Amino acid sequence: DGGITQSPKYLFRKEGQNVTLSCEQNLNHDAMYWYRQDPGQGLRLIYYSQIVNDFQKGDIAEGYSVSREKKESFPLTVTSAQKNPTAFYLCASSNNNEQFFGPGTRLTVL
């Protein structure tokens, strides 16, 4: 089946630790995106990548980092510099206007 996978679905980390969220797609899409969703707020763009080995900051990139070494993969690292990392993280890919989303990872910082 074609689609986007994110792992894990739930993630817990201690304050001060870095953590990496996985995002893989087999849709052969060029563009990939990371969003953060908090209650009462819309999806906010963290980073996006239009092509392998290239990515741009979104609206809330501080405290996050990404890499795009392969077309299929776009991992997101939440660093200890992120002040309020507890949230629902969504990865998406696109080859035109429509975005395909993964199931999301809920990160909780203890």
Added chain:
Amino acid sequence: SQKIEQNSEALNIQEGKTATLTCNYTNYSPAYLQWYRQDPGRGPVFLLLIRENEKEKRKERLKVTFDTTLKQSLFHITASQPADSATYLCALDFAGGYQKVTFGIGTKLQVIP
């Protein structure tokens, strides 16, 4: 900066009626306007896209309108069913293709049997 306004309060509607959701935006009009459905704890799913030069788009029981003068899009679900209960997100796409898209906070729709 660009703002998107969706009715953040939940919309309750009786089964069989038409549900109408509103998306208003400020400043300049996007090239495309998209609507997504999101169920609790899951990623959004694309429903419809309408271009700035289109007035209306339909897909089965769904209809979207786009008025660049009013800076508004309306999303209609006719003959609503309990299975239509979800949060519906409006998204503005200014460039198309691989550029970033701006999402509204969504409107939660509850269809009552």
